[in-house]
Amino acid sequence: MTARRRVRSSADSPGSSPKRTPGAGETFPAWRPTSSEPATGSMRCASTAPFARRIRRPRYDSGGMSPESADWVPVARLVDLGARDRALVHVNGTEIALFRVGERIYAIHNRCPHRSGPLVRGFLEDGPAIRCPMHGWRYALTTGESDRPARATVYPVRVEGDEISVRL
Structure with missing residues (x-):
């Protein structure tokens, strides 16, 4: 008669439970893809097409104003911004970061396209550009172009008297 030697596993340690599969009424753990490759094919469903067309409508009623001014x-x-200052404004649920560089004012979407870092807290650089405080991606304030494969949304700015306006 030969003796069997038992191999000790981490499940044998005190306070741990052995691994098992879910039983009746239990759920499996969340599925995670095993590949980092992007999915191929179209994710658009034919039944959603009518809804997509219906959603496209003006963001707000212009109140009879011309499209140029609406x-x-x-x-x-202007008094809210110093010579090299910044401000965060909310317009129709969108965060917009305002930057004043000398006499020019720039408006850019506040969230970095990479990881949604707050650009208003970024580092202002010559160019003029803003560097994301989270991962260091650089965005041109004039075009939104980046040194990486991403582009931030920039908004045209108009100054009339003391009032700063942004075109959405």
């Missing part, structure tokens, strides 16, 4: 939204005053 999109301009006053967001701040």
